Amino acid sequence: MSEFVILDFGSQSTHLIRRRLQDLGFSAEVIPSSSALDEVAAKRPAGIIFSGSPNSVYDDQAQRLSADILKLDVPKLGICYGFQRMVQDSGGRVEPCAVREFGECAVSLVAEDPLFQSIEKEFTTWMSHGDSITALPDDCTLIAASENHPAAAYMGKYRFWGVQFHPELSHCNHGIDILRNFAQVICAQQSSLKSLAETFEHIKEDIRKKTQNRPVLLLISGGVDSSVAAAALLKSLSEDQVHLLYLDTGLMRRNETKEIESILRSLAAKHVHIVYARQEYLSALANIADPEEKRKIIGDLFVKITQREVEKLGLGDNFLLAQGTLYTDLIESGKGTGKHAHVIKSHHNVNSPLITQKREQGQLIEPLRDLYKDQARALGKYLGLPDSIIYRHPFPGPGLGIRVLGAVDKEKIDILQRADAIYLEELRKRDLYDKIWQAFAVLIPVKSVGVAGDVRRYGYIIALRAVSSDDGMSAEAFNFNLRDIKEIAARITNEIAEVSRVVYDISSKPPATVEWE
Numbered sequence: 001m002s003e004f005v006i007l008d009f010g011s012q013s014t015h016l017i018r019r020r021l022q023d024l025g026f027s028a029e030v031i032p033s034s035s036a037l038d039e040v041a042a043k044r045p046a047g048i049i050f051s052g053s054p055n056s057v058y059d060d061q062a063q064r065l066s067a068d069i070l071k072l073d074v075p076k077l078g079i080c081y082g083f084q085r086m087v088q089d090s091g092g093r094v095e096p097c098a099v100r101e102f103g104e105c106a107v108s109l110v111a112e113d114p115l116f117q118s119i120e121k122e123f124t125t126w127m128s129h130g131d132s133i134t135a136l137p138d139d140c141t142l143i144a145a146s147e148n149h150p151a152a153a154y155m156g157k158y159r160f161w162g163v164q165f166h167p168e169l170s171h172c173n174h175g176i177d178i179l180r181n182f183a184q185v186i187c188a189q190q191s192s193l194k195s196l197a198e199t200f201e202h203i204k205e206d207i208r209k210k211t212q213n214r215p216v217l218l219l220i221s222g223g224v225d226s227s228v229a230a231a232a233l234l235k236s237l238s239e240d241q242v243h244l245l246y247l248d249t250g251l252m253r254r255n256e257t258k259e260i261e262s263i264l265r266s267l268a269a270k271h272v273h274i275v276y277a278r279q280e281y282l283s284a285l286a287n288i289a290d291p292e293e294k295r296k297i298i299g300d301l302f303v304k305i306t307q308r309e310v311e312k313l314g315l316g317d318n319f320l321l322a323q324g325t326l327y328t329d330l331i332e333s334g335k336g337t338g339k340h341a342h343v344i345k346s347h348h349n350v351n352s353p354l355i356t357q358k359r360e361q362g363q364l365i366e367p368l369r370d371l372y373k374d375q376a377r378a379l380g381k382y383l384g385l386p387d388s389i390i391y392r393h394p395f396p397g398p399g400l401g402i403r404v405l406g407a408v409d410k411e412k413i414d415i416l417q418r419a420d421a422i423y424l425e426e427l428r429k430r431d432l433y434d435k436i437w438q439a440f441a442v443l444i445p446v447k448s449v450g451v452a453g454d455v456r457r458y459g460y461i462i463a464l465r466a467v468s469s470d471d472g473m474s475a476e477a478f479n480f481n482l483r484d485i486k487e488i489a490a491r492i493t494n495e496i497a498e499v500s501r502v503v504y505d506i507s508s509k510p511p512a513t514v515e516w517e
Contacts, residue, residue, distance in 0.1 A: 005031060007049070009081050010053045024191055033065055055081065058131075078162035082162070083162030087162065093135035094132070106123070107125045109143060113141075115163075116144070125166075127146070167179050169474040216233060216243065216321075217320070218233060218322040219245055219247070231267060232383065242270075244269050246272070246274045246275070248277060261274060295401075323365070372471040393424075400417065403441070403443065405443065406445035419462045420440055424440075430484055438467055439467075441492075459499050461501045475508060
């Protein structure tokens with residue numbers, strides 16, 4: 001029996017709802033929104049949650065569900081699209097709104113309800129919608145409103161509750177309290193939290209079951225995800241069974257390979273293989289500007305070089321490929337439950353054709369695929385990894401290939417490496433690095449006029465990005481002291497002659513992503 005069933009309408013944060021319930025100590029299963037009544041009822045859920053969606057309820061291609069599911073005698077919570085779906089299917093009305101709401105939005109409670117038990121009357125939520133509920137169904141009660149949209153939450157017949165915002169996102173104040181109230185107060189379920197030890201035992205059992213005695217090759221970048229995956233493999237299998245392969249693509253941060261080699265040695269791995277392939281990557285990426293095409297080229301070349309190097313290692317045809325894929329990678333690449341999630345960006349270790357082929361052949365191991373970044377960090381700490389690895393800022397698999405906007409070449413990579421190194425060095429010097437979820441520099445492929453020593457010059461523009469987040473599914477721009485960001489920008493333009501201008505990105509996620517491409 002699943003305590004909760006989550007009907008997935010294609011939202012990027014559907015599985016984050018499941019994760020939040022797990023954090024609270026409840027079990028939950030995500031199933032497609034197209035599931036039949038019998039499938040849902042057979043799971044005997046204590047409650048049903050309808051997720052968000054990239055679509056509008058009135059679109060021809062909008063995901064629908066059986067009206068009988070709405071009449072199941074269990075509490076139901078609709079989130080964003082899920083809220084609008086329940087309203088539309090129950091006789092209410094949803095229409096495009098004149099003022100869209102994305103990011104922070106204040107909500108006021110207008111009626112008491114157990115969903116908002118012990119929550120202040122006004123609080124800040126996290127919205128992501130362009131439609132509005134303009135008429136509630138009969139026998140429904142409005143319980144919250146926002147400034148631009150009167151219906152921010154309601155409760156109604158057939159034991160419905162709905163919220164227009166996303167309580168599963170960490171930037172929604174009281175979001176976890178709302179989900180707890182739904183689970184404990186409305187659905188009357190008892191919490192049962194799992195320890196890190198239990199989580200790892202489940203991962204270890206899965207690794208051993210899949211690998212048997214076959215050799216495992218982990219494609220490691222030296223970042224948090226692949227390092228935690230390496231530690232999990234080394235703690236689950238014999239050292240002779242685990243091979244770590246690091247590929248220097250030339251798209252890494254400055255001095256990255258030396259640092260990563262040191263990290264790999266610290267894991268006490270017996271088999272560490274380092275391959276240098278900078279020129280191959282630069283040649284393959286020459287004149288390629290489209291970000292999705294770059295990601296796929298980088299991913300395909302990664303696998304091709306890996307296959308070439310595997311032959312040198314003598315692992316045979318029976319080896320398994322392992323990766324540090326997180327659930328956020330799968331979600332953003334459109335690999336969630338069902339077929340309705342949009343591809344936000346293709347991760348090189350998810351949507352690359354060759355990786356997809358290995359996954360379909362059952363020769364791919366992704367021990368962290370059900371975890372989010374903060375969960376992976378907690379597991380890494382439990383497994384004994386040093387803080388220098390665990391709290392390292394995330395770095396994309398395609399590397400600087402997607403942080404140089406447009407076509408990639410040696411000059412642009414060199415400029416960006418220097419700018420990024422200055423940026424991160426300054427953050428550490430100012431004790432800001434550990435307060436930021438992710439920080440990096442981006443090279444914009446246009447030049448802007450500048451003045452150096454009374455001489456007019458055209459130089460590249462560097463954009464700086466720094467965000468605060470818990471899990472990477474939502475994020476806010478880090479609130480720098482203006483003096484800090486000005487001094488960092490001045491150092492970049494003073495030390496890198498090819499850069500004439502530095503800007504700071506203040507966009508939140510959503511509507512933006514953390515990375516630029």
